[in-house]
Amino acid sequence: MNRNSLYFTGETETAIKSTPLEPEVGEVVVETRVSAISAGTELLVYRGEAPTDLPADETLEALDGDLSFPVAYGYAAVGDVVSTGSAVDDRWQGRTVFAFQPHQTRFSADPETLIPVPESVSHEEMALFPSVETATSLVLDGRPRVGEEIVVFGAGVVGLCTIGILSSFPLARLIAVEPLSNRREHAREMGADVAVPPDALDDVLEPSTGDCDGADLVYELSGHPATLDDAIGATGYDGRVIVGSWYGEKPAMLDLGTSFHRDRISLESSQVSTLAPESRGRWTRSRRGETAVNRLRDLDVGSLVTHRFPFSEAPEAYRLLDERDDDVLQVLLTYS
Template identity: 50%
Template sequence: MSARTVYFTGDEAVEVKRESVPEVTPETVLVETTYSGISAGTEGLVYRGDVPTPLQSTGPVKPLADDFTYPVAYGYATVGRVVAVGEAIDDDWLDERVFAYAPHSSHVRVSPTELVRVPESVPSERAPLFANVETAVTLALDANPAIGERVAIFGQGVVGVLVTGLLAGSSLTDLVAVEPLSARRERARSMGATHAVPPDTSDPGRAIREAIDERVDCCVEVSGNPNALESAIAATRYDGRVVVGSWYGTKPVDLPLGGRFHRNRIDIESSQVSTIAPRYRGRWSRDRRRQVAWNRLESLPVEDLITHRIPVEEADRAYELLAEHPRDVGQVLLVYE
């Protein structure tokens, strides 16, 4: 038996390599993968070679090499079962269904400290979405909308529509989804958006102002498009805030900050799931955030977000699909049989 591992081998080039199944060491376990989820945003940058270096990680996801070069295995949404344990590991881990922040591979050797047990109530096919829900929970925490506020979310890909679903129950006056694709706008409405509008490229922020006759208190930018940040600022009212969850990689961001941004005391804050904002750390731990993410993954209607299930041997087709037909793609799962 051999392991099958997905490698990025060049710009827009993916290869599945067969390798020896790793043997457990005394303090590790071996996970046999059932599904792994592809992150269209983050892995899209890796696929295109748009990764800034050096790139470090302070969270559970292993950092890419400081001198990012191909070939590289990358991913962080693997679900499977523990099939072997090291001599120093409790046998209770055997046959546990787990989530791992690990690259796409049929067999993953990790420390149990890097695993998250999958609740019995969460189906294995749904479990790879845990990483995206955890990101969405972090964005919702960082946005921190108050009752009655108006919030806009730029981008209704998987993460964006999950943020919409989380904030839909927050007693907001308006929850506006900004998304160019009509199918995604409809999905945002089904998740609880009060308005879903296409962006206006000729006048940043106008789409929101026309939808609700007002600027918003907070924008969450998760489109992955650097141009959306200008629109988010233009749509934000005096003393409002813009939470940036997009990772733009090496794509340049050109912002006109000499106008109303400067006069209107608008805050721009980055949000990244690797850490919890300092203002929450006295009350929020990673374990607490994970528990909230699992609970929301159970309750949100996420089944329709999974649009493609592709055998791992055809991983190149999965990435081509994401690159060439993004309008038709939601969450892509690699399937291991």
């Protein structure tokens, strides 16, 4: 049995290769229906901006090895179980499932690593599960409190999903900062009270409650290192900055000589592969995943899908994302 797999073969170069598939007795074979491209992490790999000595993801069985070329990468596949190994419960046969797998026409997997797709969630919506799970993790790490003013820098897919979850909290204001006008409109639709370009943030950050200058909680989700300075600058005394962006090998040159030190601002990284230590007493990856699926039902993630490409045209999909067309949000690969 063979499969066609997408490989990153060099800077801005991809290729589709036929590779053997040899499922074990404890695995199922899944025919892929749709997979989602991460415009953040995958573009770093595509552009050669990801550290090549870094493991692809030590928490995902399907992503072995490091990020050096050539590498098969991706982690958002939805498909149908078409066969089961002799050691697998026959009830898996025919199920539609989500898997953290690279882009490929079919794959084998241990059923325990799969998430059955709920009947109320479409295949395309389920392909956005990693973005919603990341957003769920960001909100858990940020620990938003009632009456707080929160600023989210970056209204890409993860930023918009984070805004959607945060909008369910009783906040004073939820502000999105995004240079692209169509993404600001999406931010408002996902629940932001205010959505402004970066140069207009100071105009809306005037004290809105009491005498607290600046935001209580700020998320940096733009993917641009220079934005981290803006995020710190928007944070008030004793405020928190959650950095969800992964910059890869792009350096972040921070100016920490102004208000950062005296204002006791906390700067914290957030990454979905692990749970924050203070959360591990009550939270597990399984519980977070279930919570993300529930949020997936509530959020209008289908509206974030702007482009679909047949798997055979995957190189064109990455070229489109690399050009950063203003109209591009979530790009999906489809499989017939």
